[in-house]
Amino acid sequence: MSIDVLGPLVGRQSQGPTASAAIDEARRQLEICNACRYCEGYCSVFPAMTLHRAFDDGEVTQLANLCHNCRGCYYACQYTEPHEFDLNLPRALAEVRVESWERFIWPNGLAALFQRSGMALAGALFGAIAFMLALAYGLRPESGEGFYAVISHTVMATLFTVASILPLIVIGIGVWSYWRAVGGERVKLKHLHDALIDAGRLKNLSGGAADGCNYEKEDRYTMARRWSHQAVMWGFLMCFAATVSGTVLHYGFGMEAPYGPFSLPKLFGVPGGILMTIGGVGLIALKLRAEKSLGAPAVWGGEMAFVVLLTATALTGLALYWATGTGAVRPLLIVHLGTVLALYLTLPYTKMVHIPFRLAALVRDAQTKRA
Amino acid sequence: MGTPASLASLKSIEWDIVIVGGGNAALCAAIEAREAGARVLLLERAPKPYRGGNSRHTRNFRCMHQGPMSVLTDAYEEEEYFHDLMLVTKGNTDEPLARMAIRTSESCLPWMERNGVRFQPSLSGTLSLSRTNAFFLGGGKALVNAYYNRAQDLGVTVVYEAEVTHINIEGDSFNSVQVKRDDEEAEISGKAVVLASGGFQADIEWLARAWGPAARNFLIRGTPYNRGEVLRDMLDSGALSVGDPTQCHAVAIDGRAPKFDGGIVTRLDCVPFSVVVNKDGERFYNEGEDVWPKRYAIWGRLVAAQPDQVAYAIIDAKSANLFMPSVFPAEKANIIAELAAKMGLPAGKVEETISRFNAACKPGAFHPTELDGLATKGIEPAKTNWARPIDTPPFYGYSLRPGVTFTYLGLKVDQTARVSNNAGLYRNIWAAGEIMAGSILGQGYLAGFGMTIGTVFGRTAGREAAAYVN
Numbered sequence: 001m002s003i004d005v006l007g008p009l010v011g012r013q014s015q016g017p018t019a020s021a022a023i024d025e026a027r028r029q030l031e032i033c034n035a036c037r038y039c040e041g042y043c044s045v046f047p048a049m050t051l052h053r054a055f056d057d058g059e060v061t062q063l064a065n066l067c068h069n070c071r072g073c074y075y076a077c078q079y080t081e082p083h084e085f086d087l088n089l090p091r092a093l094a095e096v097r098v099e100s101w102e103r104f105i106w107p108n109g110l111a112a113l114f115q116r117s118g119m120a121l122a123g124a125l126f127g128a129i130a131f132m133l134a135l136a137y138g139l140r141p142e143s144g145e146g147f148y149a150v151i152s153h154t155v156m157a158t159l160f161t162v163a164s165i166l167p168l169i170v171i172g173i174g175v176w177s178y179w180r181a182v183g184g185e186r187v188k189l190k191h192l193h194d195a196l197i198d199a200g201r202l203k204n205l206s207g208g209a210a211d212g213c214n215y216e217k218e219d220r221y222t223m224a225r226r227w228s229h230q231a232v233m234w235g236f237l238m239c240f241a242a243t244v245s246g247t248v249l250h251y252g253f254g255m256e257a258p259y260g261p262f263s264l265p266k267l268f269g270v271p272g273g274i275l276m277t278i279g280g281v282g283l284i285a286l287k288l289r290a291e292k293s294l295g296a297p298a299v300w301g302g303e304m305a306f307v308v309l310l311t312a313t314a315l316t317g318l319a320l321y322w323a324t325g326t327g328a329v330r331p332l333l334i335v336h337l338g339t340v341l342a343l344y345l346t347l348p349y350t351k352m353v354h355i356p357f358r359l360a361a362l363v364r365d366a367q368t369k370r371a
Numbered sequence: 372m373g374t375p376a377s378l379a380s381l382k383s384i385e386w387d388i389v390i391v392g393g394g395n396a397a398l399c400a401a402i403e404a405r406e407a408g409a410r411v412l413l414l415e416r417a418p419k420p421y422r423g424g425n426s427r428h429t430r431n432f433r434c435m436h437q438g439p440m441s442v443l444t445d446a447y448e449e450e451e452y453f454h455d456l457m458l459v460t461k462g463n464t465d466e467p468l469a470r471m472a473i474r475t476s477e478s479c480l481p482w483m484e485r486n487g488v489r490f491q492p493s494l495s496g497t498l499s500l501s502r503t504n505a506f507f508l509g510g511g512k513a514l515v516n517a518y519y520n521r522a523q524d525l526g527v528t529v530v531y532e533a534e535v536t537h538i539n540i541e542g543d544s545f546n547s548v549q550v551k552r553d554d555e556e557a558e559i560s561g562k563a564v565v566l567a568s569g570g571f572q573a574d575i576e577w578l579a580r581a582w583g584p585a586a587r588n589f590l591i592r593g594t595p596y597n598r599g600e601v602l603r604d605m606l607d608s609g610a611l612s613v614g615d616p617t618q619c620h621a622v623a624i625d626g627r628a629p630k631f632d633g634g635i636v637t638r639l640d641c642v643p644f645s646v647v648v649n650k651d652g653e654r655f656y657n658e659g660e661d662v663w664p665k666r667y668a669i670w671g672r673l674v675a676a677q678p679d680q681v682a683y684a685i686i687d688a689k690s691a692n693l694f695m696p697s698v699f700p701a702e703k704a705n706i707i708a709e710l711a712a713k714m715g716l717p718a719g720k721v722e723e724t725i726s727r728f729n730a731a732c733k734p735g736a737f738h739p740t741e742l743d744g745l746a747t748k749g750i751e752p753a754k755t756n757w758a759r760p761i762d763t764p765p766f767y768g769y770s771l772r773p774g775v776t777f778t779y780l781g782l783k784v785d786q787t788a789r790v791s792n793n794a795g796l797y798r799n800i801w802a803a804g805e806i807m808a809g810s811i812l813g814q815g816y817l818a819g820f821g822m823t824i825g826t827v828f829g830r831t832a833g834r835e836a837a838a839y840v841n
Contacts, residue, residue, distance in 0.1 A: 035636040035698040038430055038510030041491030050494075053696045075516060076509025078427050078634050082420060085636075209442075209489045209508045219516040 022099050023060050026092040030055050030063065032085055033073075041208040042072040044198070044365050045093070051368060062182040064096035065361035068204040070212075071294050075219035094296040101357060104181070105174040105348045114349040116298055118305030124346050125309060129338030135159075136334050146258045150333050153256070160344070167347035174348065175356045184364050191370070195362035202226050202233075216289040225286050231279025235314065238272025258324055266321070273318040280311025299351075306351040313339045378550055378557035381530070386412045387840040388833075389548055389559060391535045391601055392567035393417065394424030395511070395822055396804025398518035399829030400565045400836070402486055405525040407837035412561065413522065414533040414550060416568070417596045421632075422531060423515030424569050425593035425777065425805065425821075428634040430511060431504040432826065433819035435477045442490045443480075445502045449473050452503075456817055463813030465613075471786055472811060472820075475827040480505060483826065487517030499664075504819040510635075511822075535601055538564065540608050544798045563799040563836040566790070567829060570778035570805045571599020572619055573631065578775070581617045588680035590624060592774040595631040602806055605782060609792045610800075614779035614809025620816050621671030626681055626770030627699045639769055640694035642670060643757050644739065645684035646728050647771070649677040652711065652720030654728070658684075659756035662742065663694075668816060675773040682771040683714055685725065687763040693739045701767035710766045729760035776816065781809035788832040799839055801832035 030049060033039070040046040045067050052059055071090045079085035102111040113120050132151070141152035148156070178184075198204065205213055205226040212223040245264035249255040259265045284307050292300050316336035323329050347353070388404045390397050393415025405411045415422050435452050436443050452473045456464060484490070489508040493501035500506075507514045522529065530552070537549035539558070547560040571577050573595045578586040606612055628637035640663050647658050656673050660666060674682045685707070704710035711721035731747035737759055746755045782790050782802045790800045790807075804825040811824055 031696070032636055032698050034696055035638075036510075036634075037494070037695075038507075038635065040494040041506075041508045047494070053692060072509060072513075076513035078510065078512050078632075079636075080420070083632060084629055207489075207508075209491050219513075220520055 020057070020096070020099060022092070022095040023057050026060050026064060026089075026096045027055050029087050029089050029092045030060065032079060032087060033089060036079075038078075039073040039076055042076075042210070043068065043070060043204040043208065044362075045204075046073070048365055048368060058182045060096055061100045061178070062361055062364055064093040064100060065178070065182075065357045066204075066365055067093040067097065068202070068358075069094055069295055070205050070207060070225075071214040072207050072210060072221075074294055075214045088294065090294045091296065094294075095298075097354075097357075098296045098299050100178065100181075101174070101353050104177045104357075105353060106170060111349040111353075114306075114346050115302040115351070118301035121302060121305040121309060121342075121346060121350065125312075125339060125342040128342035128345065129335055132334045132338040132341065136330075146256070147329070147333055148256070150330050151337070153250075156337070160340070163341055163344040164347075167344055170348040171353060171356050174353070175360050178357060178360055179364075182361075182364055184360070185367055187363055187367075191363045191366040194366035194369070195359055198362050198366075199359060202229055205229065216286045218291070224282065228279045228282030228286060231275045232283060232310065233279075235272045235275030235277075235279055236310075238268045239276060239314065239317070242266070242269030242272060269317065270321060273314045273321070276314035277311055277318065280307055280314060283307050284311065303351045309339065309343055309350075310352075313343050378530075378533070378552055378555045378559070381412065381528070381559055382557055384410070384412075384528075386410055386559065386561040388412070388563050388565060388836050389414065389561035390565045390567060390833075391538075391548065392424065392569060392804065392806075393422050393529070393531075394567065394569065394804060394825065395426035395429070395514065395518070396825035396829035396832075397424075397565070397567035398515065398522060399826050400567060400801070400803055400833030401522050401527045402518065402525060403830045403833030404565075404837040405522065405527050407834060407841065409837040409840055411522075411527045412559065413527055413529045414535055414548070415529065415531050416534050417531065417594065419531045421594065421596065422519065423512060423594075424597060426515050426825065427512045428510075428593050428632075429507070429514075429819075429822050430635070431500065431506045431819040432480065432483070432822045433476065433504050433817065434480050434823070435473050436480075437477070440477075441480055441484065442492045442505050443502065447503050455503075456811075456820070459815035459817045460813050461815065463815075465810050465813075467786065468784075469811045472824055472827045475831075476823045479823070479826045479830065482830070483514075486521045488514050489517070500818065535568065537604055538566070538601065538608065538800075540797070540800070543792075543794065543796070545800045562840040563801070565788075565829075565832045565836055566601055566605065566782065566800065566802040566806055567804045567825075567832070568601040568806055569594070569597035569599070570781070570808075571602055572597055572775045572778045574598040577603075578619060578778075581780075582619065585675055585680050586619075588772065589619075589621060589675065590626075590628050590633065590637070590772050590774045591631045592622075592624065592628075592633055592637065592776050593631075597805070599778070602780070602782065605790070610797075611783040611791050611793070612780060612809075613783045613807075614781050614813060616780040618780075618814075619778045620668065620776045621675060621773040622667040622776060623670035623674050623682070623771045624774035625697055625699050626772040628772070628774060633774070636698040637774060638667075638695070639684070639697050639771065640667075641684050641686055641690070641697075641769060642666070642771075644690035644693050644759075645686045645769075646725060646754075646761055647682050647684045648716065648721060648724055649682050650679055650716065652717045652724055654724055654750075654752060655682075657752045657754055659746070659754040659758055661756075664818075670771070671773040671775075674771050680773060683716060684769045684771055685710065685721075685761060686767050687761045688765055688767075689759060689763050690739075691767055697769065699769075701769050703765050703767050705764040705766070707761070707766055710768050714768050714770065725761050728754070729762055732758050732760040777805055777808070777821070779809040779813065781805070781807045783807070784810060784828070787835045788828045789835065799836070801836050803828035803832040 079087040105111045211221045213225045215225045242265045320332045387409035390413040401413045490505045491508040534551045539547045545564045547558045624637040625639045702713045708718040711718040731750040735745045747758045784807045788801045808824045
């Protein structure tokens with residue numbers, strides 16, 4: 001092992017091939033972009049790029065995770081195919097991004113499987129539903145009301161606690177590896193503050209002075225993707241709040257589900273589920289119309305399956321609410337819980353991981369901007 | 372109206388206005404004419420990915436304004452603007468036309484925004500222009516995209532890969548254009564024509580005839596489609612011209628740039644911090660005469676005058692981070708002789724040039740961002756600013772070649788953008804953009820002024836032509 005004493009003196013130079021063809025290609029493109037800089041106003045990637053003259057693997061990985069794939073830079077670029085420079089930065093960064101998640105998340109093979117194969121995710125979904133079905137019949141509760149007549153509260157709570165904590169541990173370790181690879185420093189409150197504001201507003205899908213992304217209508221800007229994503233993100237957060245409030249009611253106040261229409265779980269959960277469903281359907285429609293070759297085409301199927309799974313989670317949850325008191329509760333509950341279980345268990349291996357990695361990239365960006 | 376399948380299908384339509392060209396000026400004319408109700412056909416020679424001529428490579432618009440406006444700070448008034456133009460052109464301009472372009476620029480900016488162009492505040496490396504120039508978000512190609520979308524929404528018919536080979540004129544009137552696409556040829560009639568097809572800088576043979584054989588070694592920074600056929604054709608038909616037919620605007624760029632279409636990334640800003648030698652290893656000009664934005668055009672000519680039209684800039688580790696990164700990595704070596712050999716230069720001669728230069732450097736304060744007066748003593752040519760010895764390895768080397776931006780020869784127009792011949796104004800021929808810019812830019816260049824001329828005269832031509840046909 002050698003100690004890099006010369007590092008600080010000569011500065012970081014990009015040199016020599018690395019293990020990753022995707023990183024090498026992104027680096028080639030970034031060096032061209034950095035000599036042009038016409039796109040500085042679109043998003044955070046370009047101002048962050050200008051802080052460097054050369055890009056090491058960590059810097060390329062950071063810029064890749066900062067990119068929200070709005071595609072403004074692609075359509076504005078004078079150097080896209082058939083120009084000999086052959087730039088397609090949204091794609092180059094998407095491929096590095098996908099590869100980085102596969103590299104940082106343990107075990108690597110699983111991410112490659114679920115990210116790249118929509119069928120694998122569908123398989124996971126059916127497996128989870130079958131599991132819930134077996135659970136509902138194999139461990140049929142002797143007493144219990146409402147949902148808990150189908151599956152006892154103890155079984156349900158234990159299962160979903162484990163199914164959510166394990167993936168979170170895996171993700172936590174992955175993000176920590178990312179943080180070290182991109183040279184992240186000690187996180188301060190102001191960095192988190194900046195990152196959460198950028199994420200909450202989806203600033204990087206706004207196009208800067210433009211009106212949104214160049215996504216489903218080629219070089220025309222639209223807000224459709226930003227608004228759809230906002231609906232999913234805030235809907236998801238509301239559903240999460242519904243779950244938390246339900247847990248508090250259950251354990252703190254001894255109030256069991258199902259909850260009435262004006263209870264906290266419903267006040268969060270119903271509009272949250274509606275938002276998620278509308279946004280999810282929007283994202284599916286947009287993704288069908290958008291040009292595949294400006295993302296990472298190899299994971300298109302896996303990404304699409306993930307959005308469908310997320311939307312299905314919201315939709316089956318809503319259906320369950322409307323079925324309250326009918327005979328449909330039992331099958332719907334099994335399907336809904338199966339969907340949630342599949343979503344949780346595959347969490348570290350699907351597009352879902354863009355949330356922690358994107359947040360980490362935004363925090364790192366806040367650090368370099370404030371430095 | 373989409374792209375028609377064949378040229379033949381265009382002949383059956385009675386066009387009000389035919390627009391030759393597909394860059395900024397052509398699009399401004401098309402939008403104005405269509406908004407005035409004319410039936411407009413736009414013929415772009417390039418295929419769709421390369422549409423937009425040199426506008427694709429631009430990035431800003433120089434704009435007069437009397438107070439803060441959009442992304443522009445402070446004020447930039449007519450007299451100062453005109454003064455800046457006089458400085459670069461050395462008075463070689465048509466004052467009424469220039470003043471008309473300057474005055475009209477102010478109302479153009481909101482018009483551009485209305486038609487989909489988005490601006491961004493000046494960012495890294497361009498802060499010095501935040502008062503005078505409005506930067507396009509995403510650059511010129513984004514502007515071109517916005518205008519094509521607008522034109523399409525308005526119902527302008529656009530044909531790509533349509534090469535106009537001849538403008539049919541009878542007496543003082545335009546009748547039709549001769550168009551070629553793939554193997555198909557057609558004569559398409561119209562009531563008026565707007566010529567916005569650029570200069571001739573991509574026709575290397577024409578450049579070589581005008582400038583001399585050295586021009587064959589020039590690189591063309593912009594589109595390969597500006598070959599000047601329409602300009603040549605109009606001159607052959609007797610249209611009046613302006614501008615020096617032998618001259619082009621050339622700047623010193625990275626010698627490894629592609630022959631065409633290298634655009635902005637081929638720029639190289641290292642000369643003020645360098646020692647520059649020719650292929651014989653000899654210095655030939657004061658590298659530190661002034662700040663680079665004021666010298667890059669001069670260096671285009673200087674390099675053009677050297678053997679094989681090439682020069683080599685050598686810097687050391689002290690200066691490696693003082694300029695924007697180039698798209699091509701520098702040659703690098705730990706001793707001068709090795710660097711010279713890597714660049715194909717006579718090593719002994721380069722070593723001698725560098726050591727003589729180093730010996731002539733004097734101690735003093737170095738300020739990379741201003742004229743610091745740190746000058747050599749006792750060598751010819753002197754370096755009068757930023758003269759630090761080249762003594763700290765690693766050493767870096769870049770090659771430099773002249774990169775042609777545009778040509779000066781153009782069609783003479785009046786205040787309404789109308790073209791004339793010896794007998795007077797043509798009845799129905801207008802011109803806009805690079806094809807007539809020589810009227811105003813007789814010499815030199817002012818950043819962002821090409822887009823101003825294109826926008827102002829494009830809009831004027833479109834409006835005037837539409838008024839004529841209505």
